[in-house]
Amino acid sequence: MSLALWCVLVAGLMPILWTGVAKVKGERFNNRHPRQWQARLEGFPARAHAAHQNSFEAFPLFAAAVIIAHLQGNGGGLVDLLAIAYIAARLIYGLLYLADRHLERSLVWLVALVINVAIFVVAAL
Secondary structure, eight states, rough: OHHHHHHHHHHHHHHEEEEEEHHSSSSOOTSSHHHHHHHTOOOHHHHHHHHHHHHHHHHHHHHHHHHHHHHHHHOHHHHHHHHHHHHHHHHHHHHHHHTTOOEEEEEHHHHHHHHHHHHHHHOOO
């Protein structure tokens, strides 16, 4: 299995990282009513939860890009490098979210989006 496909797994699990941060840093987590608990979060835990949600939102495009590139048989090592860059960008994105660095976070979000587009372009070549 290619490194890029392993990165799809990592990206798919990334939301768990950020929600774990929210649960550890927030007020006592209530698993009976998680949505109500999440709605009351503020500050650092709320930003961790937002990173969690955004990870879910960003995942489908990345997964589709990597899988399509894999099915096309194009890119090989370049797709692997782009997938690793995407994972790095998304981790930096989450850390910037936690640090409340909104401008830098938005720039890194854009970088990750451009990486997704690049994977599609490589697949098309």
